[in-house]
Amino acid sequence: MTTGLSRVELGSHTRSFTGCATCRSRHVKCDEGRPTCSMCSYFGLECAGYKKDLFFDSKNPNSRIRFRRPLLTEEERIRMSQWLITSAPPKSTQRLLSQIDEQCENVAASDEVELTYGPFGVFRAPLSRNVQVTTPSNCDRTSPVEEIDDATDTSPQTDIVPLIDPFPTVSGLSQWSPDFMQSLLSQPDGDISSASPDLLDLIMDQVPFDDTTLAPPDCQLTSTSIISDPYCNRPISPPSLTPAPGGTRALPQDAVFLLKHYSSTVISLMTPVRHKKTPWHVLFIPHAKDCLAALAMGEELNHANLCAFYGTLATSAFSLGGVSRSQTWLDQGHLYLRQAQEHAKTMLMTAYNIPKPAKYKSILMAILTMVQLANFCGNRNDAEDFFLEAEKFIRMKGLKRRKSRKVRLLHHCYVFERMFHESIFIGGANSNQRRHIRRAIESSGLAPASVDSLSFRLYKWKNLHQEMLRVRDREEGENDLHLERPGMFSATLYPEIFGIPEPWLILLSMIIRLGTEKDAAEEQNNQPSLNLKDFISRSKALEDYINHLERPNQINFGLGIHQSSVDQHILENMLEAMRQALAIYFYRRIYDLDASMLQKKVVDVRDCLLRCEYADSSVVHGSAGFIWPAFIAACEAEDSKVQESFSSWFQMSAQRSGLSCFAQTQASIEKIWKEKRDGNGSSVTWVDLMKKSVSLQQLAQ
Template sequence: MSNGLGRAELGSHTRSFTGCSTCRSRHVKCDEGRPTCSMCTYFGLKCAGYKKDIFFDSKNPDSRIRFRRPLFTEEERIHMSEWLVSAAPPKSTHKLLAQIDEECENAAVSEEVEISYGPFGAFRAQPPQTVQVASPSPCDRPPPAEGSDTTTELSPPEDVIPMIDPFPAASGISAWSPGFMQSILGQPDGDPSSSSPDLLDMIMDQVPFDNHTIDPADCQLTSIISDSYCNPPISPPSLIHVPGGTGALPQDAVFLLKHYSSTVISLMTPVRHKKTPWHVLFIPHAKDCLAALALGEELNHASLCAFYGTLATSAFSLGGVSRSQSWLDQGHQYLRQAQEHARKMLMAAYNIPKPAKYKSTLMALLTMVQLSNFCGNRNEAEGYFLEAEKFIRLKGLKRKKSRKVRLLHHCYVFERMFHESIFLGGANSNQRRHIRRAIESSGLAPASVDGLSFRLYKYNNLHQEMLRVRGREEGENDLHLERPGTFSATLYPEIFGIPETWMILLSMIIRLGTEKDAAEQQNNPNELNLKDFIGRAKALEDYINHLERPSQIAPGLGTHQSSVDQHILENMLEAMRQALAIYFYRRIYDLDASMLQKKVADVRDCLLQCEYADSSVVHGSAGFIWPAFIAACEAEDPKVQESFSAWFEVSAQRSGLSSFAQTQASIEKVWEEKRSSNGSSTTWVDLMKRSVALQQ
């Protein structure tokens, strides 16, 4: 009886690259036993053995995914290993080295010297002129043509070891020649997902890099990397034109990816383990794109958007660190390319058949969100946030979510919450209304557990609701954390080091603030009455003020952290805890700033503690910059204000990103407004609403 699910719905079978031919043809797991596998023995089948074969899965001509099978048979691999061991015996190595030195010394200055001793071109001795082949084997040279002489006419000198290439290529390419390696690693029919990224990793490891300083004396780049590290490229960007390809490969791509993985990632998360979304998704995706471009392949707009957006972010960071206008010009070039690909991607994002994978499109949108935030362009970030929300609600909530998809959803929600807490006054913008109408008209709105606008979820007892255990569907499809409760499968602690409960509290403050704004504008027929509003605000205030201390939380979050990193994480959590309270009192009660100065000083002290713990840390994950902004806007003591200004200046210098300088400028504008108004009630909330209204 069929269950109604086809192969496409169940997913493709797992491919085995090294199993026997029988198991591969049956699509079952092979234990690779010799001479026959136990699976074939168990089912009474004849084991077809382990033959050499290269196979590229090209059933879908639009797919870049290919699978390469082993090149050599088991017998050939054993023979190759034995031959390599005997190729340059230890007793003869010194003689071969002496020969190399002698050839180099005797060669004329103008003469080009090519050494080809040994199996890999290092110690290959001069072979005899003719070699007798008695009984060819699969690993020996093919027999000579009929009528040719098969006897050895000249014997090699005693100090020279005759070498026979055990794997001659019928096409005339030696197994040890550069052309052979190029045919495996670089040909258009190769497998970039298996070989090219490994080659890129080796290249990236050779790129000199320091997280905080640029020393031109250390510039030693490989031939495929530009010398832009010492001499930053100017606009337009330098390109490598790929033979047979339709595009061009940015020369500085490898170096920019190195900087992104070494420095920029630390701005987005305080944790330092290698399982963050950037380590397992964004960086591998960028490497795949680079490999595909190097092989002359066509990429979809989603992949190109993510690729050039990553390069732009890294170039802007380098431009800020090195104070190089050339890097900034390079960043603007990549930014324009990323924006153009993003525009084309969004025009076809909902087409059938889909032009790009769900993860690729969402990664591209999140890359543009990060790029816009780092550039300090909140309006542009708002647009990409809304497009990401629409894409997730229409394409992501009804699907079964893999871990990688959930990682991307967590990244979106985390950044969206902090954006929503500051980007005030845009709740009823034309773009938001358009996005809501598009989601509602699609018929997929019921897949969302939360509402399409940031309105308050109705509950009776907040403490009981926060203890409620949320199921998988509610935990995964409550996109903007509308409903309180606990969800054991949350990934916020693993990615950002912050409990999900704290993110839910931030969401509830945002929603209660939205209710307050609606009541003030008298445009909400279902607004809360004063009694309900005060009751909810009081319950939320009690919960925020009784949050666990970071020392009780951090040990469970920082299992991958060193003692210094653990200390930094604890201070970040304490800064976040205090900033949540400051944000609540300013946004909901509009409390006088003089009553918040103790909490402001506590946030300042947490930032300084992190500085003392590790002065080389690049501050700037959202867990740091958000509490720094919230607290600094309320600071009244000139010395405390000076401390915040110094922190933002240092962070801007270390990260190289303009968002810190622009945030600092916004804070100083708040301070100036307060001074000029002689202590009036002007707050950052008022300024933000005014700024958003003017920009719209």
């Protein structure tokens, strides 16, 4: 009895890349005969010829291969070969190389020089703007014997201009080396995140990055005085754009520098965890690098990819502009912002077309990048618009599909940011834009795919403690988009991404929904709302659960294997600040409790911030887990010293992150403090100001 092995069991077959186009399309073996192969002749088919594709093979035999279009056509390659032969006749090649060696030996090590002999060149990187190009007068001469032997060598040997420059110069940095570009482009199926060695390390090797890099030229800075020097306000030389070879799109020459700043600094502002499995490490950064590689190769990208790419550059440029106080970087950030907005506009116009114009992950990453950019710039109205677009896109395109881990990571990023946005953006529940989005989802027939309702209304639970212990299945856990139903979901990713348990976000969602019920009852807008008895019973149950909330054990929480002792200390304080802020938010939003009764919790949040400051001041400032508790607690602070502590925290966060959202948040908090001092009393809250601002926006519309 024999046992046969399937094709899959034997391993993937070896593909041929050199056969004629006809045989490759028919998936048959080609003998690669010229001018036509025998297989096409045998079957009487027209041989479509041979197409030379440039492809990069991975060392990993199990990985897929990334294809690229050829840099040069076959005719161009023939002409280039002929040009190289005429530029360096065989008998003069050795002499030209010897002359290069002799010239290099006579140049001091501190000099910057570029030598060109025939097609051969040598240079020291980085090159200054005024590089001396040396071409001796005798380099285009040959001996009489060589002139006889190389009669075809009639072209003078002058400075050689390359046919193609696939490695553009980064402004203020060294040139991209061929090894760097090869590593950038040789990843399987465009998945640059799987590069070995890691592509980020290659970028670090290519781009010098220190404190002085952030400052304008000729400005002397020490490693500890990057902010304090008041004379470092001269503009940086504006970054330039270089057309990509063979393409029409411009390649930002500061892209490598900005991506490195984004990966080393900006990411730490969005999550307090430091492992390499966050959505930014496995999705956003690789996606941006992939776009950079495609632009470097002259490929045409869709609007979703370009939106995410330029949005990432804009975020990084704004951060650099704030850190270095350089108007040039801020201007560059606005330039990239406009480009990202234009691509986002075009992308959203075609996002729901069939066939789809781009992958689901690409479009959602682009929208979330714009959400992130709007939040960091402090533009809450733009953030609101992109949040609604993300909700519409997820409900119409993402909930019915089977979700991979990467898709679930993106969904978690959206929900996490949306919860904090919704907790502060009060009064806009019935805006025209929200009603339009709701009608679009309902008219699409895809609303039943959502486990939660399309509006932030309270789920009709009875016993909260029992409901929170209920185990949710996969469908409910993944499709309850805005965490409407309480319960436990084992496959949640919030602890892994943000270090916060999902039940805590569910509590925040329930406070938001209970506040919506309260607003509906106060406005008497004929919308169904809870009666007084149900409202009080649910409020009491929610209050009791929040006050008995316990911090999770870090080892059982799933982060102990990734975090150092310092990181665990930071996460513990972040969770404590979050717990206290949840209580403050509940009492002010639901009960409108007098702020004087909340000062103990306010001080506890302040102390958590200070303890993290002492533990590690380089990472926690501005992370999503801290800015929300800091804002909620600071708004209720009454003691002048406590207020000063919060102001100092926001100022340091703004300086170290370079992002304007912290200064704008601090300005809003100080406005509340001022109104309290002016006699309006403790009844003035951020809730009142937000409702007032939303009402003014609705009147303006």
